[in-house]
Amino acid sequence: MDHAGAVLGPVLSVMTLSLLLRYSSAASMLTVLRWTFAFSLIPGLAAVAVLVLFVREKQSGGAGRQADAGLSLRGLDRNFLRCMLVLFVFTLGNSSDAFLLFRVKEVIEASGLTTRLASRFKLAVFILNRFEDPQLRHQAMDVLILPLVWAFFHAVKVLVSTPLAALSDRIGRKSVICVGWGIYTAVYVGFSFLGRVEASLQLPMVFVLFAVYSLYFGATEGTEKAFITDLVPAQRRGSAFGVYHALTGLGALPASILFGVVYSALGTKGGQVAFLCGAGLAFTAMILLIFLVREAASLETRQVRNRDRSTD
Numbered sequence: 268m269d270h271a272g273a274v275l276g277p278v279l280s281v282m283t284l285s286l287l288l289r290y291s292s293a294a295s296m297l298t299v300l301r302w303t304f305a306f307s308l309i310p311g312l313a314a315v316a317v318l319v320l321f322v323r324e325k326q327s328g329g330a331g332r333q334a335d336a337g338l339s340l341r342g343l344d345r346n347f348l349r350c351m352l353v354l355f356v357f358t359l360g361n362s363s364d365a366f367l368l369f370r371v372k373e374v375i376e377a378s379g380l381t382t383r384l385a386s387r388f389k390l391a392v393f394i395l396n397r398f399e400d401p402q403l404r405h406q407a408m409d410v411l412i413l414p415l416v417w418a419f420f421h422a423v424k425v426l427v428s429t430p431l432a433a434l435s436d437r438i439g440r441k442s443v444i445c446v447g448w449g450i451y452t453a454v455y456v457g458f459s460f461l462g463r464v465e466a467s468l469q470l471p472m473v474f475v476l477f478a479v480y481s482l483y484f485g486a487t488e489g490t491e492k493a494f495i496t497d498l499v500p501a502q503r504r505g506s507a508f509g510v511y512h513a514l515t516g517l518g519a520l521p522a523s524i525l526f527g528v529v530y531s532a533l534g535t536k537g538g539q540v541a542f543l544c545g546a547g548l549a550f551t552a553m554i555l556l557i558f559l560v561r562e563a564a565s566l567e568t569r570q571v572r573n574r575d576r577s578t579d
Contacts, residue, residue, distance in 0.1 A: 270428060272310075273421035277414035280307070284410055296406055343507060347498045350560045351514050353552050354491070357448060358518030360455075360548025362526035362541075367458065367480075368413050370538055371473050374461050420477040427485035432493070434486075440494035441562045447486030448553040452546045454480045459542035497563035 280303055287299045435443040457476045464472050492508070499507040522545075529541040 270421045270424040274418045274425065276307075276310070277418040277421075281411055281414050281418075288407065296410070300410065343499060343503060343510065346561050347495075347507065350494070350498060350556075351510055353555045353560060354511065355514045355518045356555060357549055357552035358515045359522050359525075360545040360552070361451075361519070361522055362545060363519075363523045366523075366526055366530065366541070367477075368417065370458055370461065370542070371416060372409055372413060373538065374469050374473070416473065416477060419474060420481055423478045423481035424484050427482055428488065431482070431485035432489035435490040435493060439562055440490050440497060441556060441560065443486050443490045444494060445553050445556060447483045447490070448549050448556070450479060450483040450486065452549045452553070454483065455542045455546035455549065459539045459546070462539070494562075 283303050283306055284299060287302055431443065431447075454476055457472075457479075461469065461472060461476070491511075495507050495511055496504060526541045526545065529544060530537040533540050
């Protein structure tokens with residue numbers, strides 16, 4: 268459902284942008300973007316209203332809440348901490364997805380595909396004709412096309428998230444996460460060499476890469492959280508997820524900073540090197556996960572053990 272909203276959001280934003288650019292008296296890109304962001308407050312406030320008025324939280328027992336209070340790592344074993352270390356390594360290579368969109372924009376503009384595609388649609392021609400400055404024309408098409416690429420990305424996520432996460436219930440969490448990280452590695456290698464693809468094939472290649480990239484999210488988003496749940500006792504799950512989000516947050520900032528520095532410092536080769544570095548860290552994390560982290564026993568195995576203990 269999260270990804271379904273991420274499909275509708277960009278589509279609604281493109282519709283809003285198109286209407287504002289078509290019917291506004293003054294075709295100011297900044298004004299149009301400001302109004303688009305202002306309209307986005309409506310679904311945001313609606314979400315808060317639903318959460319406050321209609322969602323009821325299930326209260327756990329007082330003993331469980333007391334046991335999970337504080338910031339102590341007590342009860343989180345070495346296997347869990349090794350898992351967190353591996354996730355931190357992966358996060359260092361998992362820079363902001365904004366770089367993917369920037370790479371798409373960079374490649375498409377260099378190939379001239381945006382202008383050629385825009386000339387085939389009457390609305391796009393009308394909007395482009397409102398701007399005399401070629402740079403403004405490119406900006407107008409970017410804010411219309413890039414959200415559609417993002418919506419396509421999330422549409423595939425909608426299709427694959429539930430079945431891939433459910434697959435981890437059958438074959439194990441670690442196996443599915445490793446597959447997801449392998450997909451991530453391959454996609455980043457693909458984005459690295461995107462500029463070398465023939466110009467006429469670059470746009471189809473972008474959609475193929477984003478479709479494959481969505482498989483990484485489908486395989487890992489829910490599975491990583493389920494993996495953490497399996498690794499720790501029930502009364503320590505709050506602390507475990509706190510550590511998980513703290514480490515991924517700490518890794519995300521330097522990951523994006525380093526990616527941006529490499530991207531900008533190396534000129535035309537910057538994008539290729541930056542994406543290859545991200546792919547290398549993801550692959551390293553996958554190997555570390557295989558050899559350093561033990562997978563928790565399955566639910567069925569734990570139930571059998573509990574029955575055996577109660578019998579004894």
